Structure formats: structure tokens, C-alpha cells
Amino acid sequence: MTRVALIDDHESVRLGLEAACLRTGDQEVVFSGSTVVEYLQWRAGISAQPADVVVLDLTLGDGTTVTGNVGRLVNDGSSVIIHSVADRPAAVREALAAGAAGVVSKASPIDDVTAAVRTVARGELLNNVEWASAVEGDREFADAQLSARERDVLRLYAAGLPLKVVADRLGVAYSTAKENITRIRVKYVEVGRPAPTKVDLLRRAMEDGILSESGGDPGGPRGAR
Incomplete structure (x- = not known):
């Protein structure tokens, strides 16, 4: 069973992802919240193990940076998937450089998100259109x-x-x-x-x-x- 955390400041998005993970039968949502701080406080409060995979919105409403958020989660022991509209290539590149395992667009079918969770949980990286479009043409990054x-x-x-x-x-x-x-x-x-x-x-x-x-x-x- 893959332990999944959902961090997005839109509750409707989290509810949809939670239902999709439950439907897979091999993914358990252990946390759902709007900030990385909330997640880390939850972890510390009950001495929980880090989630295997964190599905993270690219931009949260608490003023944090994508580099800071991804870095804290990766350093805490989780793999990170960016779940975003992916219309800000520079921010997506920033997330990838900070250690995110890949990107899934919010325009993608929800089954693509759970498939991405499964891929990353196996220790593999995502290599999809969102990733390619973020890297393409940025020679400083690539x-x-x-x-x-x-x-x-x-x-x-x-x-x-x-x-x-x-x-x-x-x-x-x-x-x-x-x-x-x-x-x-x-x-x-x-x-x-x-x-x-x-x-x-x-x-x-x-x-x-x-x-x-x-x-x-x-x-x-x-x-x-």
C-alpha cells in the first residue's frame, strides 16, 4: 500500500484525488491539507512516517516558494509529484531542480495522477509532456x-x-x-x-x-x- 499525502489549497482538488486514490486499492491517503507546514506539523504531532509520495500543488496560497516546499518534502523522506496547471514553465523547472520526481498537469485525467503515484512509488521518475515542455529550450537548466x-x-x-x-x-x-x-x-x-x-x-x-x-x-x- 502506497502512503500518499495531498497538499493543495483547493479542497475540491484534494477530495477528487483522495477518491481516485481510494479507488485504486493500492494507495492510501494519509494526509490531505493546504500547506506543507500543516503536513509537517501533522507528521511531528503523531510521529507518523513520511508519506511515500506527496502530490503537491505548484503554487500554494501561503506565500511559500516551490523550491522551499519541494526541498522540505524531499529532505523529509518523500518523493514529490507536482500537480499543476503547468502553465509556468519556469516554476516547473524550479520544482524539478529542487528534487521533484515529475509533473502531472491538472488537465490530465485523474487516473494519470494515480498512475504517476504508482510510478514514483516504484522509485522511477516521470518523463512526460509536462516535464519535457518545462525543460525544452532552457539551456541553463538542461x-x-x-x-x-x-x-x-x-x-x-x-x-x-x-x-x-x-x-x-x-x-x-x-x-x-x-x-x-x-x-x-x-x-x-x-x-x-x-x-x-x-x-x-x-x-x-x-x-x-x-x-x-x-x-x-x-x-x-x-x-x-
Whole structure:
């Protein structure tokens, strides 16, 4: 059973999502409220475990920022899905950069939201139209200036291959592949998109089109650019 928290300052939206989650049979809404502060206070008050997935409105009416809200929830141990009209690409990019696992438009069928919850609960990232439209054309967000070799290393490593296997596939020493991963992480830090874990590297690879939603082709290096 996936534990879900709903944070939206429109009660009607929360009620609809709660009913949809209940209908799935594998999602339990453990909290429904209008602010992140309320949610964290609820957690602290009853010593509850963090929700597995928080469905969060992009803009709340309490004056908080999307970076602050997403950051607090991620640091608290939850995965975050932005549920928004998605008409503010800059704010959506901000949410993704802060660690949100993806975006689902409020114009989408409600079953798309519960499907997104299921995807994120499995530890996977969303790679949908809303995500693509938020990233597309924003080179400051999307471009860490990785070399062709670094992109190949990242593509294979983020697809799930152990680093030793990545080195073997590319015909380089293990130490070389390891140095490439270190440089990749440094480059992402330099553009404000840190990737300290393998999951973070997967997120960056998907954001930058290095790895597709289906995992890409881990069979070997791509041609020179």
C-alpha cells in the first residue's frame, strides 16, 4: 500500500484525488491539507512516517516558494509529484531542480495522477509532456556541457549497469569510468543541479535526453558527435 499525502489549497482538488486514490486499492491517503507546514506539523504531532509520495500543488496560497516546499518534502523522506496547471514553465523547472520526481498537469485525467503515484512509488521518475515542455529550450537548466564520453558513461551507468560493466562496454579502465562519473557530478553541481546519488544521475540523464523513459539503449557507446 502506497502512503500518499495531498497538499493543495483547493479542497475540491484534494477530495477528487483522495477518491481516485481510494479507488485504486493500492494507495492510501494519509494526509490531505493546504500547506506543507500543516503536513509537517501533522507528521511531528503523531510521529507518523513520511508519506511515500506527496502530490503537491505548484503554487500554494501561503506565500511559500516551490523550491522551499519541494526541498522540505524531499529532505523529509518523500518523493514529490507536482500537480499543476503547468502553465509556468519556469516554476516547473524550479520544482524539478529542487528534487521533484515529475509533473502531472491538472488537465490530465485523474487516473494519470494515480498512475504517476504508482510510478514514483516504484522509485522511477516521470518523463512526460509536462516535464519535457518545462525543460525544452532552457539551456541553463538542461546543459551541463558533458563531453561525448561523459554522456556515454552517464547513459550506461544511469541505465543501471555497474560501473565496472560500463568501463568494459566502453573499452576503458575502471578508474577512467570512475573519473568520468566524478567529473559529471562536478559539472552538474556547477550548473546548480547536483547529482550526489545514482538516482539523481538518472534524473539528470532523463532531463537532458541522454536516457529515455524506457531506459535507453545500454548496449554500447553512441557515435561521436
